[in-house]
Amino acid sequence: MVVQAKKRELKEAQRRRRQLEERCRLEESIGNAVLTWNNEILPNWETMWCSRKVRDLWWQGIPPSVRGKVWSLAIGNELNITHELFDICLARAKERWRSFSTGGSEAENEDAGFSAADREASLELIKLDISRTFPNLCIFQQGGPYHDMLHSILGAYTCYRPDVGYVQGMSFIAAVLILNLDSADAFIAFSNLLNKPCQMAFFRVDHGLMLTYFAAFEVFFEENLPKLFAHFKKNNLTPDIYLIDWIFTLYSKSLPLDLACRIWDVFCRDGEGFLFRTALGILKLFEDILTKMDFIHIAQFLTRLPDDLPSEEVFASIATIQMQSRNRKWAQVLTALQKDSRDTEKGSPSLRH
Amino acid sequence: MGNRAEEDYNFVFKVVLIGESGVGKTNLLSRFTRNEFSHDSRTTIGVEFSTRTVMLGTAAVKAQIWDTAGLERYRAITSAYYRGAVGALLVFDLTKHQTYAVVERWLKELYDHAEATIVVMLVGNKSDLQQAREVPTEEARMFAENNGLLFLETSALDSTNVELAFETVLKEIFTKVSKQRQNSSRTNAITLGSAQAGQELGPGQKRACCISL
Numbered sequence: 001m002v003v004q005a006k007k008r009e010l011k012e013a014q015r016r017r018r019q020l021e022e023r024c025r026l027e028e029s030i031g032n033a034v035l036t037w038n039n040e041i042l043p044n045w046e047t048m049w050c051s052r053k054v055r056d057l058w059w060q061g062i063p064p065s066v067r068g069k070v071w072s073l074a075i076g077n078e079l080n081i082t083h084e085l086f087d088i089c090l091a092r093a094k095e096r097w098r099s100f101s102t103g104g105s106e107a108e109n110e111d112a113g114f115s116a117a118d119r120e121a122s123l124e125l126i127k128l129d130i131s132r133t134f135p136n137l138c139i140f141q142q143g144g145p146y147h148d149m150l151h152s153i154l155g156a157y158t159c160y161r162p163d164v165g166y167v168q169g170m171s172f173i174a175a176v177l178i179l180n181l182d183s184a185d186a187f188i189a190f191s192n193l194l195n196k197p198c199q200m201a202f203f204r205v206d207h208g209l210m211l212t213y214f215a216a217f218e219v220f221f222e223e224n225l226p227k228l229f230a231h232f233k234k235n236n237l238t239p240d241i242y243l244i245d246w247i248f249t250l251y252s253k254s255l256p257l258d259l260a261c262r263i264w265d266v267f268c269r270d271g272e273g274f275l276f277r278t279a280l281g282i283l284k285l286f287e288d289i290l291t292k293m294d295f296i297h298i299a300q301f302l303t304r305l306p307d308d309l310p311s312e313e314v315f316a317s318i319a320t321i322q323m324q325s326r327n328r329k330w331a332q333v334l335t336a337l338q339k340d341s342r343d344t345e346k347g348s349p350s351l352r353h
Numbered sequence: 354m355g356n357r358a359e360e361d362y363n364f365v366f367k368v369v370l371i372g373e374s375g376v377g378k379t380n381l382l383s384r385f386t387r388n389e390f391s392h393d394s395r396t397t398i399g400v401e402f403s404t405r406t407v408m409l410g411t412a413a414v415k416a417q418i419w420d421t422a423g424l425e426r427y428r429a430i431t432s433a434y435y436r437g438a439v440g441a442l443l444v445f446d447l448t449k450h451q452t453y454a455v456v457e458r459w460l461k462e463l464y465d466h467a468e469a470t471i472v473v474m475l476v477g478n479k480s481d482l483q484q485a486r487e488v489p490t491e492e493a494r495m496f497a498e499n500n501g502l503l504f505l506e507t508s509a510l511d512s513t514n515v516e517l518a519f520e521t522v523l524k525e526i527f528t529k530v531s532k533q534r535q536n537s538s539r540t541n542a543i544t545l546g547s548a549q550a551g552q553e554l555g556p557g558q559k560r561a562c563c564i565s566l
């Protein structure tokens with residue numbers, strides 16, 4: 001017995017040593033990567049960001065300390081939003097919160113088409129959702145350190161884009177940005193990110209366009225995972241069932257946060273196609289068990305993924321997904337489908353192949 | 354009524370949970386299927402799923418519950434999920450009158466997309482917060498009666514009436530189905546439901562009937 005216990009102890013010690021070594025190695029490689037990003041890549045962003053070396057390093061995950069900077073640069077600021085504009089939008093949002101809490105008049109609502117009731121509902125909803133954003137982190141909830149910041153960014157956005165307003169899912173995106181950027185920069189990244197075609201289609205809930213995105217996804221689904229694709233078809237499992245959650249929150253709600261951030265890294269590099277590539281990577285990783293499940297079990301599984309997904313396995317799986325269909329890339333497939341659906345709308349029969 | 358092994362069932366009933374954001378749909382579902390309640394559950398985006406199999410007499414009924422997002426803007430998407438549903442829990446928060454005021458709109462949306470014979474229960478949730486009540490029980494009960502809906506007040510937090518709510522809906526569906534079966538046994542034409550709700554079963558499983566009412 002004593003011998004056995006000693007053996008166990010020894011084994012446990014070995015395991016711990018290996019774990020420690022692994023962690024040291026990881027920390028060292030992150031340390032090295034930080035140096036490379038800070039000293040070589042960031043100062044020469046324009047010339048270096050699309051180089052092979054940087055792309056490879058990027059795929060391995062951006063070190064948390066430079067992540068915010070890289071995301072900001074990669075997302076860009078097409079909308080030319082300044083810190084001052086953020087301050088103005090935030091001031092207006094605060095003005096509105098005050099007027100609603102004191103029961104202000106409707107006369108000051110200058111943006112046509114949006115009733116006071118709608119706005120109030122949207123403010124209520126932001127309040128409700130903030131407490132339901134990463135609740136387990138306990139930093140966005142009432143009294144938490146980032147509660148006000150999340151509130152500010154979402155409120156400022158509804159003033160910046162009253163035509164879009166607040167839509168559920170936004171709180172998760174803003175929260176992930178807040179974890180990596182200061183408030184004004186987070187707002188700039190947030191607004192520019194939401195302005196991308198895929199995000200606009202979803203957050204405006206442009207149903208037709210969303211269906212086109214799902215159709216494009218299915219083209220690559222069938223190409224990459226024909227067996228699983230057939231199984232899903234047979235079970236009437238449409239992509240909206242799982243993609244809506246994944247795309248709206250950019251995986252931040254459904255995947256462990258560190259893995260979600262790595263997905264964001266490459267999404268910032270490769271664009272919207274990577275979001276759908278990730279979805280296929282996840283499906284492929286679980287292909288064997290999914291093919292044995294029926295509709296409800298697949299739906300349940302995909303809308304509540306295991307919470308211990310290892311990043312490396314997910315990325316290895318994503319890497320095997322080819323975003324090429326008959327020599328056409330994501331953007332080309334999407335454009336062709338968009339054209340098709342426009343033609344159908346017009347009533348002219350289109351030639352599908 | 355008791356629980357049965359998850360995969361051994363005679364019927365699959367698709368039930369949808371609808372109502373405004375934040376009224377407690379997800380918690381009602383987790384209370385019913387897992388006996389769990391979370392003070393800080395996450396916003397539902399799109400749709401989530403859960404199942405529970407219950408015994409009704411000698412029949413095992415698997416409730417396949419679709420928990421939908423409450424956001425108005427999402428309705429274009431989520432209303433498609435009502436198709437094939439044989440039951441619905443239309444939930445409001447009895448401490449927030451606004452969530453009750455829009456019940457009629459939800460009902461219209463439901464009838465626009467689901468079968469007219471769908472069994473609907475109006476559910477006033479958060480009955481544990483009596484001091485904050487904004488919707489009188491009688492008012493909601495009257496509305497339910499006038500519109501041919503079942504009605505209950507529940508608390509997902511302290512479990513009050515949660516089982517009863519789901520079970521009542523499932524029983525009502527079951528009664529309708531049984532009647533339909535009796536009627537149709539003469540013509541031998543049981544309607545099997547849409548493939549979405551009545552999936553193919555693996556070997557060794559009982560053939561499940563997914564009946565559209």
